[in-house]
Amino acid sequence: MYQSKYRRRRGVILTSPGWNKLQEAKSEAEFNENSGYRYTLEQLSDRTGLAVDTLLRVHDGSTSVDKQTLKRYFSAFNLILEASDYYCPEPRNKELEPNDIDTEPELPGGQVPLDSAFYIERPPIESRTCEAILQPGALIRIKAPQQMGKTSLMARILERARKQGYQTVVLNLKLADEKVFTDLDRFLQWFCAYVSRNLKLPNKLADYWDEIFGSNYNTTDYFENHLLAQIDSPLVLALDDVDRIFAHPEIASDFFGLLRAWYEKAKYGERSSNIWQKVRLIVVHSTEVYIPLNMNQSPFNIGLSIELPVFTSAQVQDLAQRHGLNWSMQNVEQLINFVGGNPHLIRLALYHISTQDISLEQMWQTDVSAVRIYSDHLRHQLSNLQKYPELKTAFEKVVKVSTSVELDLVQAFKLQSMGLVHLLGNMAMPSCKLYCQYFGVCLSDSNFNTNEQIV
Known part of the structure; x- marks a missing residue:
């Protein structure tokens, strides 16, 4: 019997609510089973039974995978894949490859211009x-x-x-x-x-x-x-x-x-x-x-x-390519662990690395140069904490321990709105290594009010 060559359905992509549901479940597992540390791709592969390349396609947010892949990923975290968690993308023309972008690195600050080559979409x-x-x-x-x-x-x-x-x-x-x-x-x-x-x-x-x-x-x-x-x-x-x-x-x-x-x-x-x-x-x-x-x-x-979710590993790798950096996924994970998935902090790092102001190794070691490129950002965060002593006290608790800390719910929400913590309920942990190491030192009582702490 004749079978149409169009019978096979296209793949699917996680919706924003679906991605958020998966990330929330993954964060809970990281809190409870991995001492609060992010799962590496290898750990996720072992847990889900999916290849690393397949995980990257799921995380990309713009590349289709088969529905069975998403079901397996969800079930690994005791979730059921529902119709609202994914969508079937419309066919689209081949997009410009990142390496085809010929532009100078763009110093990030404020809104990303409409014509910028460095704006990363978060489909859908x-x-x-x-x-x-x-x-x-x-x-x-x-x-x-x-x-x-x-x-x-x-x-x-x-x-x-x-x-x-x-x-x-x-x-x-x-x-x-x-x-x-x-x-x-x-x-x-x-x-x-x-x-x-x-x-x-x-x-x-x-x-x-x-x-x-x-x-x-x-x-x-x-x-x-x-x-x-x-x-x-x-x-x-x-x-x-x-x-x-x-x-x-x-x-x-x-x-x-x-x-x-x-x-x-x-x-x-x-x-x-x-x-x-x-x-x-x-x-x-x-x-x-x-x-x-x-x-x-x-x-x-x-x-x-x-x-808005944080950048995925695939999105950070895409952005690195747009900066002319041919990074491995290990490089990408190092940067994400250092500054989290915050788009501004990621872009700031990639700008200075691509212009050779600093290396990824220096950032990972929290070299003085790493603190210097984030000096304005850190000073702004420090100023906010100085205005609200109750937030300073709460965040000091978070950065001084290696496990998650229970906080007052309003204080937890405010620290999250500043990008300083990740939350699971009202349990908080530092959102990145930069904050953990930097504020772990400067939020001591003797040093808190000294501007000299920021280079």
Whole structure:
């Protein structure tokens, strides 16, 4: 009987939730069975029965494997592979090989430029978010520790929206003066005025602000009957660093309730729904939402939730190739163990190694040169710890022992948001060798306040 040559199905790739589920189970096993140390590829191979090359394909996040491979990987950590854990990728044209990229190394700092050859995608996050922003009334939440690429992802979503003819406004809440957060009325008036200016529309707050109705109603009225009424295309509002609002619970509860109400207005099917379907929201934050919010008012349990993962070994090897480095997987694992999978720390290391400022061996030995290239980063982290003595005390506990440490849950979340620890529940361990060795020394009582500790 004739059999179609197209009968065989294509391979599959882990979704972001599937990858996160696997990583959480793997981290738990590392805590409980491997003294908190990351499994090497060889150890994973022994545990799963999968070849190292096959593991690398799974970790790559863009290379298909057969579903049986994922089932075996999951079952090795007592997990069941579900339909939501994987997807079947669309056929795609051959991509540019890393060695085909002819560009000078790029010193990392802040958002990765849109045209950069050094931006590493984390499939399917980019495609999923860029599709989601095109949906009426969309809300996308992006969460990750500091310097994990949140703003770079947001920039690519906004670029997709602009190519569709949408208007975009980015509100980086770090730019707001502290006095803006003194009360809700002042904050929402600033919010309205900021969006008006960016849309090049007149500020008509005086015409729409009536104390009788309250701040949230006035803001909604201002958007619905002034701003949105005057634009024909969808409007993407990107709120970056909303952690700033978490420090002001009296504002946060009402403001986040307002965002939730706008999202729901687009779904009501009433006269104003068409207007609110124009609004697409992107909310970017680092810390867990530990402020008390009514479940029915919170925007943190609706929309598309994206939690950015650390770079995989395959992604780090790809990035090394883009820097002109022909690295083995052993080299890659050494770098990941030294600085973790944080994209910024990885890129900073690869930049200085590719420009021959330092060698991988020097970094692994925590040479003075290694501390020097991270001096700005370490100083920033140290400054944050100095501002919050309770976090300094908690992190000092973490770096002074060789096993995981139980912390207060809020402190654990805050240290995680700074990228300083990995968490399993409220059990914490240093996120990388650099932090463990460096802060293990400088967080002693006698040295903590001395800037000389940083080269």
